[in-house]
Amino acid sequence: MNDNSRNIDVSDFDNNFNFETRTVTLNSGYEMPILGLGTWTQSNEETANSVYYALENGYRLIDTAQYYGNEYGVGKGLRRAIDNGIVTREEVFITTKIMPSSYNNAYNSIDESLERLGVDYIDLLLIHQPGTNDEAVYKAMEQGVRDGKVRSIGISNYYTKEEVEEVLSYATITPAVIQNENHIYYQNTELQEYVSKYGIIIESWYPFGGRGHTSYNFNNETIKSIATKYNKTSAQIILRWQLQALYIVIPGSSNLDHILENYSIFDFELDDEDMKNIANINNSQRYEIW
Ligand SMILES: NC(=O)c1ccc[n+]([C@@H]2O[C@H](COP(=O)([O-])OP(=O)(O)OC[C@H]3O[C@@H](n4cnc5c(N)ncnc54)[C@H](OP(=O)(O)O)[C@@H]3O)[C@@H](O)[C@H]2O)c1
Numbered sequence: 001m002n003d004n005s006r007n008i009d010v011s012d013f014d015n016n017f018n019f020e021t022r023t024v025t026l027n028s029g030y031e032m033p034i035l036g037l038g039t040w041t042q043s044n045e046e047t048a049n050s051v052y053y054a055l056e057n058g059y060r061l062i063d064t065a066q067y068y069g070n071e072y073g074v075g076k077g078l079r080r081a082i083d084n085g086i087v088t089r090e091e092v093f094i095t096t097k098i099m100p101s102s103y104n105n106a107y108n109s110i111d112e113s114l115e116r117l118g119v120d121y122i123d124l125l126l127i128h129q130p131g132t133n134d135e136a137v138y139k140a141m142e143q144g145v146r147d148g149k150v151r152s153i154g155i156s157n158y159y160t161k162e163e164v165e166e167v168l169s170y171a172t173i174t175p176a177v178i179q180n181e182n183h184i185y186y187q188n189t190e191l192q193e194y195v196s197k198y199g200i201i202i203e204s205w206y207p208f209g210g211r212g213h214t215s216y217n218f219n220n221e222t223i224k225s226i227a228t229k230y231n232k233t234s235a236q237i238i239l240r241w242q243l244q245a246l247y248i249v250i251p252g253s254s255n256l257d258h259i260l261e262n263y264s265i266f267d268f269e270l271d272d273e274d275m276k277n278i279a280n281i282n283n284s285q286r287y288e289i290w
Helices: 044-056 071-083 100-117 134-146 161-170 189-196 214-218 221-230 234-244 256-263 272-279
Strands: 023-025 031-033 061-063 093-098 122-127 150-156 177-181 201-205 247-249
Touching (some): 044 061, 044 071, 044 256, 061 071, 093 100, 093 134, 100 134, 134 150, 134 161, 214 234, 221 234, 234 247, 234 256
Parallel strands (some): 150 177, 201 247
16 A cells, blocks of 8 residues: 555644754653664674774664674674763663563563673663564563663564554553664554654664665655755665654664765754655555564
8 A cells, every 4th residue: 555645743742852962852751862873784893893883983872682692792783882972871762672582581581682792781672573472572672671671672684563553452661762664665653653642763674775775765756856966875865754754764884984874864854745745655555474
């Protein structure tokens, strides 16, 4: 289904992003940076370097997962940045996700993540994707919050109202974030609109379509012409659109130039017409099915 007609007015949402502090207040009460670094496919060594470089250049949100095998690298980059006086632990927001194979061992896996990350709390913990055991995993994450090991919890790869409603039916702590595939070709504004009444924020993975699809996204004619208008790159236009459309965004990169470029999007603003034109690119096409 094409939802181009839905150009929703995000100014109606309660959770407006603060472009000065570059954060949003989650329904858990914690502040979350709205632009962060994705680390999928990066080795521990690459991750440590990209995390350090990102923190050195203003990023305060890092996205990892048990499944990526690089939580250790995130911890290493973070520790180096703390040791060099760039950030304090409190200033950095770390997201990790419980891997499907840990679903029978969800609570213990929180301790294992804390150990690999070298921190004593996780800022945001997500169920990586729906499975057979979601309720038990969600309850383990809630226990993690009660025990002070986790600050906010959420879910990932839940795309429909029905899937989210099921989680809400057993949740005693409302999810703060839903992290989903989301880009110019798959905007899923229905879900965003539905969950906004719970103060739930959508966070986008694959903002550039992921590896193998980036040129297709960067070469979209609408994006290219808006990029020329603002003298910015396609990547910067896409990321700025994500933020103005109230999606937290975590572009993945281990390239230092790209890491810098992706954070340099706070010195311009897309106008309403640009936002509408980008909304109209949507054709509800996803790249992945998980
Ligand atoms: N919850 C989930 O199931 C899930 C699934 C997938 C991803 N994620 C998370 O979301 C993050 C983002 O997704 P992703 O990394 O897979 O895809 P992505 O951010 O859409 O694209 C990453 C690709 O874009 C390139 N790139 C980054 N910045 C660029 C720039 N300014 N100019 C040109 N190319 C650029 C990267 O290459 P270089 O390294 O060379 O810059 C990499 O090949 C992941 O890293 C991960 O943390 C979550």
